[in-house]
Amino acid sequence: MLNFLQRIGKSLMFPIATLPAAALLVRLGMEDLLDIPFITAAGNGILTNLGLIFAIGIAMGFAKDGNGAAALAGAVGYLVLDNGIASINEDVNMGVFSGIIAGIVAGMLYNRYHDVKFPDFLSFFGGKRFVPIITSGSMVVLAFIFGYLWVYPQFVIDSAAHWILNSGSLGVGVYGVLNRLLIPVGLHHVINTLIWFDFGSYTTAAGDVVHGEINRFLNGDPEAGHFLAGFFPVMMFGLPAACLAMYAAAKKHRKSAVGGMFISIALTSFLTGVTEPIEFSFMFLSPLLYGVHALLTGASMVVAQLLGIRDGFGFSAGLIDFVLNYNIAEKPFLLIILGLIFGAIYFVVFYFLITKLDLKTPGREDEDEDFVEETQQVGSQDSSKDDFDEKSYYYLEALGGSENIKSLDYCTTRLRLQMNDREKVQENKLKQYGARGVMKVGKTNLQVIVGTSVEFLAEAMRKRMQGGNQQPPQSTHSSTGSKTKQASCSLSEQAFSMPVTGKVLKLEEVPDQVFAEGMMGPGFAIKPEQETFTSPVNGKVIQVFPTKHAIGLVLENGLEILIHIGLDTVKLKGEGFETLVEEGQSVKQGEPLIRADLKEIERKVPSVITPVIFTNLENENITLHKTGHVTQGQTGILSIK
Known part of the structure; x- marks a missing residue:
């Protein structure tokens, strides 16, 4: 129903x-x-x-x-x-x-x-x-x-x-x-x-x-407008103030990454009254805040009604409708004063709850957006294209395949699905592929928050469901960081050498939850002491990130390796990095891959600790044989069986 x-x-x-x-x-x-x-x-x-x-x-x-x-x-x-x-x-x-x-x-x-x-x-x-x-x-x-x-x-x-x-x-x-x-x-x-x-x-x-x-x-009814007026203070002032609070509460090193997004969606709400981009940014990450937002909206409606304010809109309660209907509204100027008051309330309440309860709003979440950006590039030969056909392939895979979808629909920002077996859905992979949230409704329904491009993604998914979800010919592995299934991805101790001199750390010691909890795959980390990183294996370069902070390698047996230099280094946009190889190039163990100005980079990011991740292991076990200080080129560090 x-x-x-x-x-x-x-x-x-x-x-x-x-x-x-x-x-x-x-x-x-x-x-x-x-x-x-x-x-x-x-x-x-x-x-x-x-x-x-x-x-x-x-x-x-x-x-x-x-x-x-x-x-x-x-x-x-x-x-x-x-x-x-x-x-x-x-x-x-x-x-x-x-x-x-x-x-x-x-x-x-x-x-x-x-x-x-x-x-x-x-x-x-x-x-x-x-x-x-x-x-x-x-x-x-x-x-x-x-x-x-x-x-x-x-x-x-x-x-x-x-x-x-x-x-x-x-x-x-x-x-x-x-x-x-x-x-x-x-x-x-x-x-x-x-x-x-x-x-x-x-x-x-x-x-x-x-x-x-x-x-x-x-049409001039003197009794109409009370059920519309109270939206203006929330949409023009309240939710933009919530954006300001979320930006102020964001982690220091994440502010630059989320600041542009908050400015854009706050301006959209203020001008047009379209609020879903803001609401979806915290709706699923922090449901408590959304409940508070609903109560504050009701309070704004009540106060506007008690003050005798009448106003209306044809589309939504933004500045455009406010100006257009100013002359036929009753006490419209009070909405500005009321909006400033509610803006202050939204900011104080949101900032207090976010910081005191450590709510995972954008910029504070454990699974940072740079992780989403980066996983969307791993293994992709052309990640700059907005390729909905290829993206739809991976969405369908994460949803358990075409046969697991009973019906597919969409609205302004989300996919609406009926699933045959909802337990087959891999929520973490959907988020890796760009989904902003996943919501379960009833026993079989599923909603995947995608954003305003959902129509194009849904249509691409429908075409693939009709014709069979064949893997895109231009990719031999996931363009969004998903694990490619391999028959065997074993690796001997001698087949892997230290890519850079430094201190070997266990993955759980990385000060980033995405890496520490193995969300991107198992591996280890290095605190590097020199600038040139070399290939740890004989293989092929499958991805050089446009931001030059990471590189993907693949061995003949299909084992994929991601070397990610530093944490949150994607925001540097290549500054401080120099790539020494190209995509598709074969490399030998010990061959230089990337040169990084560690002193310059360390001043701008939380850490230069470098995770080395095996992105497509499934049933294999990885054993780390050495920790502590290890020199570049040394073998016997780990093995995979």
């Missing part, structure tokens, strides 16, 4: 995308701006036909391939349902529900009958042409049912709407908290649809009846 509701939430993104255009037209045509009534009427053409638009959008969202035939069926279904109900009982008003129901039914019928075949004399009506026909028939039955029975759920809905809309600060606060809490499961669009487009009614000067908080506010 949750998965079904999530599909509705995802499908609602289609019709919601029309709102900015509608709001802009309605606002521009009003007397205090351009004073051109037909422009306002044009915008209201969208707002007064949301049921039809929802039917089209949801039908497309439910259809397995988003085909236009499903959209047409949704439109036909809505018209049949709406007019059929009106002929039975004019007092029944399903609002946008009729569009939602028509869209769902049309989408499901499309999936079932889009390829149906009939005898030759009826073949014209087969396939996709049959979908609007059967949708019409289904809607006739539903129109009969709802025409007589919808009076009862309509009474319940009207009562709920009456309570929320007339409970003052309590109703507004409850909505604000639920609006944020439902984002992780993607159901916030459902509750938003009710509040924004259905609850409440207002008759315009022209005699048109409009429903929903957004429509009523834009």
